[in-house]
Amino acid sequence: MxxxxxxxxxxxxxxxxxxxxxxxxxxxxxxxxxxxxxxxxxxxxxxxxxxxxxxxxxxxxxxxxxxxxxxxxxxxxxxxxxxxxxxxxxxxxxxxxxxxxxxxxxxxxxxxxxxxxxxxxxxxxxxxxxxxxxxxxxxxxxxxxxxxxxxxxxxxxxxxxxxxxxxxLTEPISCLAHGWDIISPVTVGKKILVIGAGVIGSLWVCTLHLHGHRNVTVSEPNQIRLNMLKNLNTGYNLITPDQLRKNQQEDPDYLFDLVVDCSGFPPAIEHAVSLLQRGGTLCCFGVAPPHGEVKIKPFDIYMKEMKIFGVNINPFSFPKSIGLLEAMGERYLxxxxxxxxxxxxxxxxxxxxxxxxxxxxxxxxxx
Missing domain, CATH: 3.90.180.10 (Medium-chain alcohol dehydrogenases, catalytic domain)
Known part of the structure; x- marks a missing residue:
């Protein structure tokens, strides 16, 4: 063979x-x-x-x-x-x-x-x-x-x-299913940011849309990948990191209830912290390099009561992944x-x- x-x-x-x-x-x-x-x-x-x-x-x-x-x-x-x-x-x-x-x-x-x-x-x-x-x-x-x-x-x-x-796609979606369990419940209507539009970011987009979320922004520096996301026809706001920062500079209330980082890029994760609304959640899904570092002010953690979660592979979430695959079907997959x-x-x-x-x-x- x-x-x-x-x-x-x-x-x-x-x-x-x-x-x-x-x-x-x-x-x-x-x-x-x-x-x-x-x-x-x-x-x-x-x-x-x-x-x-x-x-x-x-x-x-x-x-x-x-x-x-x-x-x-x-x-x-x-x-x-x-x-x-x-x-x-x-x-x-x-x-x-x-x-x-x-x-x-x-x-x-x-x-x-x-x-x-x-x-x-x-x-x-x-x-x-x-x-x-x-x-x-x-x-x-x-x-x-x-x-x-x-x-x-x-x-x-x-x-x-x-x-x-x-x-x-069962294995990557099983990791996503584990992450979904960790951050749940995510109430429909929450303002959500997905960082990174590789296939993992795209699968998060599919999952969020499947669960009824419509107030979602995706940030991705690669314009080719942003254009690919349009094929999913979710109606989500697709922008570059430069546009994301510009929006933040123009409006101090440009904040999110949930940020899902799929990039694993430390500067992007560090910026995500500043984009969290009070009571917000940061989900670190992308795998960062072992030597990467992110600076966070303890006062911000206190004042915002922010929650930061890591997601490590897929313990016992394969059956949930199969359920998600069946629900997504050809519409998303x-x-x-x-x-x-x-x-x-x-x-x-x-x-x-x-x-x-x-x-x-x-x-x-x-x-």
Whole structure:
């Protein structure tokens, strides 16, 4: 089979021919992969340095922000990337009863050790033994291949109403579902700002619109991505960071009840704090670089009674994600509307370059 493997020591990414994996353990599920996404995390892993052209939130012009690829992965083993994927079950182990050959499925790549205090307290995403150190597509072979083996406990059967194409978005939407649980309730009518219009920002836009929110502004420096958002026909206010700052300067009451940062860009997060209404909430959803810093005045936290939440992956939110996929359907999850482009595995370099340039919102391998 074809697979894209990565070796951390040499930073080597290559398309290879590998044997089709086999069911070995009694809880194994062999999946024929249909769609497998490229996540921002994958770019952090495979690139030594990524170059992002960002409109700094001042009246000055463009700068180039360097972000070192520091996301952890298996340090020694050559493995297959890809933690966002859907497919069809081909074979199962002797103890598997939740799925059978022919079933459409998506895979939750994250799992804990099930034995530590975090896992036993219902917080497997905090697990230091499992967690990120056990993730499919980051530490174990993932979905950038024609076939992949996953434990049955991480395989989720899809209803007939969800296509394999849509199901490739289950994992990112499951992270979003976890974030939604953290910030809820979000009362309809609240004034909301979404920072960043990559695919995650777009999926937040879809979720907010699905839940009836109409007073929403999206800030994004890349005009191409802003134009992509128009395809969703939400009627939301789509502006650049410069316009956002200008509005704030002209009107001191230009404030928001909720800000969802999907950029992970520290200056944007720092600016977001100044845009919070009293009693407002900041949701830090985008993954910032480990060395990034944000300055916040404790007095503002006190005076505004602001709430700041982080969102770390997707503990037990995969079923909720499947529910969201089913509710969104073609109205929101059409690849063309979201700016998603599909590629064969052999075009992985082209897919990565287009993502880095920001001319597409997301790349997904179609197998």
């Amino acid at each position: 074809e697979a894209i493997t990565f070796t951390a020591k040499t930073k080597k990414l290559e398309l290879v021919q590998s044997p089709v994996p086999k069911v070995v353990r009694s809880d194994d599920v062999l999946i024929k992969v249909a769609y497998s996404g490229i996540c921002g995390t994958d770019l952090h892993i495979i690139q030594t340095v990524l170059y992002y052209i960002i409109l700094i939130l001042t009246l000055v012009s463009l700068v180039i922000f360097l972000l070192k690829g520091e996301f952890p992965c298996h340090p020694t083993k050559t493995f297959t990337l890809g933690h966002e994927f859907s497919g069809t079950v081909v074979d199962v182990g002797s103890d598997v009863f939740i799925v059978k050959p022919g079933d459409k499925v998506s895979v939750d790549p994250n799992d804990g050790c099930k034995c530590c205090n975090f896992c036993r307290s219902g917080n497997p995403h905090y697990c230091r033994i499992g967690g990120i150190n056990n993730t499919i597509g980051i530490y174990r072979d993932g979905g950038w291949a024609q076939y992949c083996v996953a434990p049955a406990c991480q395989v989720h059967k899809l209803p007939d109403t969800i296509s394999l194409e849509q199901a490739a 059409n690849y063309d509307k979201l700016g998603i482009k599909t590629f064969p595995l052999k075009q992985h370099q082209e897919a990565i370059e287009l993502l880095k340039k920001g001319t597409i919102a997301k790349a997904i391998f179609k197998l």
